[in-house]
Amino acid sequence: MRVSSGYRVFRIVAIALLLFIMLMPLAWMVLSSFKTNVQIYDTASVFRFTPTMENYQKVFQQANFGKFMWNSFFVAALSTGISLVLGVPAAYSMSRFVMKRQAVVVLMARVIPGVSLLVPWYYLFSNLRMVGGYGVLILSHMFVSLPLILYIMMGFFDGMPTELEEAAQVDGLTPIGAMWHITLPMSTPGIATASILSFIFSWNNFMFALVLSGADTKTLPVAIFDFIGYASIDWGGLMAAASVVTLPIMVIALFFQKYVVSGLTAGAVKG
Amino acid sequence: MSAPIDNPASGQAVAVDQPSRPQPRQSTFSRWANRHRKWLFAAPAMVFTAAMLIFPLVWTIYLSLTNAQGSVRAPKSFIGFDNYIDVLTDTERFWPAVGRTLVFTVGVLIAQMVLGMCIALLLRRSFRGQGIVRVAILLPLVATPVAVGMMWRLIFDPNIGPANYLLSFVGLGPFSWLAGERTALPTTMLIDVWQWTPMVALILLAGLTSLSDEVDEAAAIDGASTWQRFWFVTLPLVWPSVLVALLLRGIDALKTFDILYATKGRGGGSFHEVETLNVYAYGLSFDYNEYGVASTVLILFFALIIAAMLALTSRTKER
Numbered sequence: 001m002r003v004s005s006g007y008r009v010f011r012i013v014a015i016a017l018l019l020f021i022m023l024m025p026l027a028w029m030v031l032s033s034f035k036t037n038v039q040i041y042d043t044a045s046v047f048r049f050t051p052t053m054e055n056y057q058k059v060f061q062q063a064n065f066g067k068f069m070w071n072s073f074f075v076a077a078l079s080t081g082i083s084l085v086l087g088v089p090a091a092y093s094m095s096r097f098v099m100k101r102q103a104v105v106v107l108m109a110r111v112i113p114g115v116s117l118l119v120p121w122y123y124l125f126s127n128l129r130m131v132g133g134y135g136v137l138i139l140s141h142m143f144v145s146l147p148l149i150l151y152i153m154m155g156f157f158d159g160m161p162t163e164l165e166e167a168a169q170v171d172g173l174t175p176i177g178a179m180w181h182i183t184l185p186m187s188t189p190g191i192a193t194a195s196i197l198s199f200i201f202s203w204n205n206f207m208f209a210l211v212l213s214g215a216d217t218k219t220l221p222v223a224i225f226d227f228i229g230y231a232s233i234d235w236g237g238l239m240a241a242a243s244v245v246t247l248p249i250m251v252i253a254l255f256f257q258k259y260v261v262s263g264l265t266a267g268a269v270k271g
Numbered sequence: 272m273s274a275p276i277d278n279p280a281s282g283q284a285v286a287v288d289q290p291s292r293p294q295p296r297q298s299t300f301s302r303w304a305n306r307h308r309k310w311l312f313a314a315p316a317m318v319f320t321a322a323m324l325i326f327p328l329v330w331t332i333y334l335s336l337t338n339a340q341g342s343v344r345a346p347k348s349f350i351g352f353d354n355y356i357d358v359l360t361d362t363e364r365f366w367p368a369v370g371r372t373l374v375f376t377v378g379v380l381i382a383q384m385v386l387g388m389c390i391a392l393l394l395r396r397s398f399r400g401q402g403i404v405r406v407a408i409l410l411p412l413v414a415t416p417v418a419v420g421m422m423w424r425l426i427f428d429p430n431i432g433p434a435n436y437l438l439s440f441v442g443l444g445p446f447s448w449l450a451g452e453r454t455a456l457p458t459t460m461l462i463d464v465w466q467w468t469p470m471v472a473l474i475l476l477a478g479l480t481s482l483s484d485e486v487d488e489a490a491a492i493d494g495a496s497t498w499q500r501f502w503f504v505t506l507p508l509v510w511p512s513v514l515v516a517l518l519l520r521g522i523d524a525l526k527t528f529d530i531l532y533a534t535k536g537r538g539g540g541s542f543h544e545v546e547t548l549n550v551y552a553y554g555l556s557f558d559y560n561e562y563g564v565a566s567t568v569l570i571l572f573f574a575l576i577i578a579a580m581l582a583l584t585s586r587t588k589e590r
Contacts, residue, residue: 090316116569120327242418253413
């Protein structure tokens with residue numbers, strides 16, 4: 001279709017503006033993390049400054065972020081892994097046997113406000129002496145991961161033809177065998193999508209860890225508050241901490257960009 | 272279309288009737304597992320969710336009818352609907368929180384839908400460098416919300432932040448942003464719009480990409496203007512995607528917590544200026560240990576979410 005040159009100019013300007021608005025704040029955060037607090041307060045030294053690693057030293061040595069990074073990774077990996085083991089077969093069953101009502105129950109978990117679960121969980125798990133441990137964090141993050149994995153995998157299985165499975169059964173495989181040897185290997189893109197999204201959501205989760213984690217099991221989003229004091233804010237340290245929290249997950253997301261986008265837009269087309 | 276492989280009612284494989292089929296050698300367990308695989312596969316996920324969901328729900332309803340406070344083990348007594356009366360007549364914290372929740376949700380939804388549609392239309396046709404733009408709109412989406420809140424705290428700082436500095440060039444400001452009693456809520460809404468508009472854009476882009484150009488071109492040949500083509504051709508066709516985006520974003524916007532807590536801290540700031548229902552319920556539960564009242568607020572909050580969802584999905588069915 002013909003495009004007028006006026007529109008073309010408008011489009012370039014609009015895209016440039018979009019790029020600026022999306023990227024400037026992130027760039028500012030990273031830039032500030034290499035500045036001393038004096039340089040942050042001086043608006044004249046936006047780009048002209050000697051980068052310092054002082055903030056990152058604070059983050060990793062004094063604030064012990066290495067440990068918290070491991071906590072975030074460990075909880076995200078395990079909650080994603082266990083949710084896959086539970087969620088993929090369930091999604092398969094709910095897709096193939098059209099269990100709409102059962103699926104709604106699991107998907108309700110996405111709708112309910114987290115706080116309303118936290119009070120009873122806190123009560124239950126503190127009686128079981130589990131609060132502050134990894135177990136309760138993994139369980140609570142699974143509550144986010146499982147519905148997500150179920151939602152994505154159900155859409156994936158719905159769109160997958162059943163002929164190959166049927167052919168495998170005619171050739172002598174049991175229904176479970178056909179699922180294991182035929183359907184599952186064909187589902188790798190769907191499983192990749194579900195896993196990466198589940199990992200991102202768990203890594204970014206804040207409220208559950210805020211209540212249920214202990215001093216040693218804190219995840220990164222909770223640990224970042226160590227840089228906010230009552231009197232003043234250590235801006236350099238805070239920006240370094242924020243960068244340490246969010247840059248790893250952004251790099252992972254960029255690496256698996258195709259899967260992240262297909263997961264986030266799952267259900268958009270079929271409606 | 273997903274046709275079930277076999278008859279779910281009997282659990283019998285259809286292929287069994289065919290004489291040419293070699294009989295698989297099966298143990299009793301394998302035969303049992305295959306016959307009951309529907310529930311065998313679905314049950315663990317359902318049991319986990321039910322255990323983590325139903326107990327808390329029942330417990331929350333129970334707590335909302337008691338005067339539970341202090342330690343979770345402290346004795347509590349049944350007080351009927353007193354909490355509900357107290358909360359529903361509370362014009363100091365509860366109703367303002369309801370108002371803020373609705374203002375926040377409706378405001379960010381409108382902004383995200385309009386801007387998301389603009390971005391999706393902008394990126395619809397491929398162009399050189401589109402890879403960079405797609406990366407740029409993906410980054411906010413996957414960034415950790417708490418870190419995003421901290422980042423904007425610096426950018427919106429009235430004295431040292433770049434936001435006022437940049438706006439001073441076009442003669443605007445200075446604004447107090449998060450520090451102002453009246454500007455704090457709109458500022459948090461801006462942050463939410465920055466982070467989640469890309470999600471709407473990606474969903475709408477997926478919807479737009481699946482449309483064929485033919486209808487649009489036919490309308491153009493018939494003399495429809497660009498605006499008419501968008502309003503009468505593209506928008507109705509992409510409407511299912513709009514509803515998906517609206518539903519997903521709506522649920523999350525009502526429950527927004529991370530950026531509010533990261534930017535304003537406990538209680539939504541010293542004047543409760545960004546205290547939404549979720550922040551209020553969190554504060555009641557874990558800052559004041561008022562479990563009974565908190566549970567009441569949560570039940571009412573949950574009812575609001577369900578009502579909003581039903582309103583949206585019933586509109587979907589009408590179409």
